[in-house]
Amino acid sequence: MKKVGFTTTIPVEIIFAANLIPVDLNNIFITDNNPHTFIDFAEQEGLPRNTCNWIKGIYTSVMQNSVDKVISVTGGDCSNNHALTEIFRAEGIDVTTFNYPYENKSRYVSLKSEMSLLTAELGTDLDTVQKFQENLQGVRSKLKRLDELTVENKVSGFENHLWLVSSTDFNGDYLSFEDNLIAFLDEAQRREEIKNNLRIGFVGVPPIFTDLYEFLENKGVHIAFNEVQRQFSIISEKRDIVEKYLDYTYPYDISCRIEDINREIKKRKLDGIIHYVQSFCYRQLQDLIIKREIEVPVITIEGNEPGGVDARTKIRLESFIEMLEERKK
Template identity: 45%
Template sequence: MNKIGITTTVPIEIVYCAGLIPIDLNNIFVTAENNARYIEVAEKEGFPKSMCAWIKGLYGVCMEHQINELIGVIEGDCSNSKSLIELWKQKGKKIYPFSFPYSQKKKELEKSLSDLMEQLQVDLDQVEEKRKELNQIRRLVQEIDRLTFEEEKVTGFENHLYQVSCSDFQGDPKSFAVMLQSVLDEMKSRTANPKKLRLGYIGVPPMTIDIYDYVETLDARIIYNEVQREFTFPRAGNAVSIIDQYLDYTYPYGNLYRIEEIKKQIEKRKLDGIIHYTQAFCHRALDDIMIKSNIDIPILNIEGDQSPALDARTKLRIEAFIDMLSDLKGVYQ
């Protein structure tokens, strides 16, 4: 089976129906022991220092691992993706374009899905069957999420890890499902380990993975990972078709649509505060303005760049934020 690279969550049902193995370049990049080497590959090609480290990392992963086919999301993802896709095409990579229409109109998304199905030579009936199969696996990850915020048996990092893995099911849905069931059985047997503060994490998955463990050393836990949770399609049970399922996916559409779901989760999970992560040199940093003007609980914005670990200044800001939340919680209890 041939591998095909993805740079964000795409209709993975179509990919698996085509007999291809999806590889999320983000997951290879962020989990690498030395992910700086991928950035160096891009910078040697002429990528500027003042460009998002994720874009450079994705380019480096693709070239180093010799991934020759990719689904290029040309609308509904990073604003630099179009240029990255053009560069890959020049390098001889085969690109299958896909769009999440900004309008969020059903007819436009239906056409985008149909075009991808045609390119990969699969039909709608096949895709719908695969959707049912993959949604059963997603429900296992949704149970891990429930154990995080309801039973307090799962760490923030574990919550992040298994949800983000739903972008490609680690290239093998059946093996992923077996592993998940084993993990779930172990998690359910744990004793609850509540923390004083319940936090949300919103924005793109972090470059600085150690944020989860660091927050827990301060008697707090991230029990809501916004974008990672969207990778599991938590409302897929309400969707009658793949069109509805991907129309309901909040990440590629407008901020107000995202914020509506974030507010629901703040109330449901009883969050004390939110950490909003943005990547240096990314247009999504502007999202923080809209988010803070529409959400009425405390929000800390932190920015990551190339380092895979939190720096001392950011740790100090997180600690001060958690101290403030602890004081507020003491006042209002």
């Protein structure tokens, strides 16, 4: 079967219903044994150094023939995807666009139209997709249980991150993914509770740092909330496929995310929030609103390249942890 790559989370049910294999291009980049080679290749090809490294990783993933077709999300994600789409087309790559509607007015109609266009492009229809999405209800409910076990201190923040990020494409095979998840949940439920001093949440795009969770856990912190990763798993239990993706907060305005974050802070009894931002990303501007409207202390950290947490960021995080511990006393 042909592989269809995408630049950020899309209604993956459409790809499966069309008997194609979904591939999250971000995951190809970040899970590679040497993701820096993706960045180097993109820069040698001419992409500016001051471009987000996730974009460079996506570019290289496509140019090195990882997929047969690309779905570029040009509405509701990185604005650089517009130029990336043009580059792919200039290179003769089969690429189509998908847009999450920004405005609240007629959002259902707009999203349904986008989904219908994509289904037609991939050789299926929305009725078939609607029926197929029932096949993913089981695995999505198990992902929800995994997130609950994270709140219950049975699953670590990194494990939570890894499973939820992987659910964007289910590693190309949702049946095998579900079997592996069942085995993991069975083991996790029998664990002793994780002992920790603080409960902290991550908001913002998934961090590019490779050892951030390990660093924080060694400091007695339990990451009990991964905001965007949780949204990637499509937590809505609505049966209407369009409404399900309207409940997905990431591609819409920041107010949707703020409401979700504050609700989860209370539910998970979080002591603080780490807001991760990627270098050269427009979402850094949203930090102003997040710090103003989030109901617990927030620290903002910035990452650029894959690898370990730099010394300056470690010092800032240590100071933030000490402040939260004093505040908790």
